[in-house]
Amino acid sequence: MIKARQLEVLCTxxxxxxxxxxxxxxxxxxxxxxxxxxxxxxxxxxxxxxxKHGRLVPTQEALHIAQEAQHLFxxxxxxxxxxxxxxxxxxxxxxxxxxxxxxxxxxPRALSLFMKTRPKLQLSIELGSIDExxxxxxxxxxxxxxxxxxxxxxxxxxxxxxxxxxKCICPPDHEIALLQRVSVTxxxxxxxxxxxxxxxxxxxIDSLFSKQGLERRYFCEVRHTATALEMVxxxxxxxxxxxxxxxxxxxxxIAVRPITPSLPLKxxxxxxxxxxxxxxxxxxxxxxxEYLKEASAAPT
Numbered sequence: 001m002i003k004a005r006q007l008e009v010l011c012t013x014x015x016x017x018x019x020x021x022x023x024x025x026x027x028x029x030x031x032x033x034x035x036x037x038x039x040x041x042x043x044x045x046x047x048x049x050x051x052k053h054g055r056l057v058p059t060q061e062a063l064h065i066a067q068e069a070q071h072l073f074x075x076x077x078x079x080x081x082x083x084x085x086x087x088x089x090x091x092x093x094x095x096x097x098x099x100x101x102x103x104x105x106x107x108p109r110a111l112s113l114f115m116k117t118r119p120k121l122q123l124s125i126e127l128g129s130i131d132e133x134x135x136x137x138x139x140x141x142x143x144x145x146x147x148x149x150x151x152x153x154x155x156x157x158x159x160x161x162x163x164x165x166x167k168c169i170c171p172p173d174h175e176i177a178l179l180q181r182v183s184v185t186x187x188x189x190x191x192x193x194x195x196x197x198x199x200x201x202x203x204x205i206d207s208l209f210s211k212q213g214l215e216r217r218y219f220c221e222v223r224h225t226a227t228a229l230e231m232v233x234x235x236x237x238x239x240x241x242x243x244x245x246x247x248x249x250x251x252x253x254i255a256v257r258p259i260t261p262s263l264p265l266k267x268x269x270x271x272x273x274x275x276x277x278x279x280x281x282x283x284x285x286x287x288x289x290e291y292l293k294e295a296s297a298a299p300t
Contacts, residue, residue, distance in 0.1 A: 002043060004076070007069040009036045010048065014066050017055040094280045095124040097136045098146035101201070101245050102267060103127040104226040107146065109248040110291045114284055121280065130200070137272040143281035145270030146288075148242060149200040159269040161285055162292030164243040166205070166263035169232050169254045176238050177255040184208055184240075184259060187216075191237035193228050194218035201225075205240055208263050229254070247295045267292060 012022040013033065023030040041048050048062040058066070098107050103125065115121060126136065133145035138155045145151075150158045168182040176182055176190060184205075194216065195202035209216040220237060222228045225245030232239050233253035242265050246256060269285040271277045 002040060006036060006040045009033055010040060011066045011069055013037060013056055014058045014062060092280050093122040094284060095142045096144050096146065097126040097128055097133050097142040099148060100127050100224040101148055101242055102146045106244045106247050110288050114287050133270060137270060138274055140275045143278045144285060147268050147270060148265055150268045151270060155273050157271050157273055160266050161269045161289040162267035163296060164265040166240050166259055167243050167246060168240055168257045168259050170238040171232060171235050172255045174238060179257060182257045182259050184212060185214060187238060188214060192218040193220040193222060193231050193237045193239040196221045196223055199223055201242060204263060
């Protein structure tokens with residue numbers, strides 16, 4: 001069977017007419033080119049060139065082989081281009097599963113910037129609980145999980161990719177907005193919108209209240225940060241929300257204040273230990289880490 005290198009030598013000799021010039025172009029010795037041509041002729045069982053006036057003239061059979069070889073070379077170039085694009089993360093498919101706190105606001109904003117230089121990239125985005133993130137990763141249905149709460153599961157690896165904290169949000173004309181820093185004790189005195197007690201963020205807030213010797217009281221229970229934001233924006237009360245959900249949010253309709261005591265948070269990237277993590281997933285994880293660093297440095 002003729003190898004790709006033999007075809008390359010054959011086509012080059014046909015193009016330039018001499019083994020000496022072909023050797024220069026191929027960066028090999030002239031004897032190596034001559035030997036390759038002879039070996040190829042022995043392999044196919046018929047002559048590929050005749051010598052006329054110091055030049056090698058290809059036979060009709062050689063020209064036919066060379067014509068077919070061009071299709072192979074074009075395919076090789078196409079494959080090489082695809083490999084370069086995959087290495088650069090400009091094509092392929094990225095499948096992400098994120099908790100709603102991240103998926104409703106932060107993720108679309110980060111992806112909009114990430115995709116500007118990757119217009120051919122195909123995306124699959126799912127939102128779900130931490131259990132759903134684990135299920136999708138260990139079954140190979142997702143490349144990357146994103147969550148504030150780190151999972152504990154032997155089949156996944158967890159990477160810290162961004163720092164945040166709980167913030168108090170309220171309508172701009174609310175009495176809480178007059179405070180430079182809001183104590184959690186203030187929240188039991190106002191119409192408080194809060195995460196459900198069974199949610200990870202709700203449990204973190206309950207722990208914060210407990211350390212102050214208080215039991216959290218709220219009139220409206222929500223599961224997602226996006227819901228709390230819209231409730232506050234429509235003047236229904238005050239809420240504690242994760243700062244990741246505030247990234248890129250319009251300032252109209254809400255005032256944002258730090259809380260005392262503070263409640264630090266982190267965004268975690270989660271990958272499967274059962275399947276290799278794709279290059280594009282690793283690139284986006286690094287991109288998101290830089291995006292969060294820049295967002296945390298910007299004024300809220």
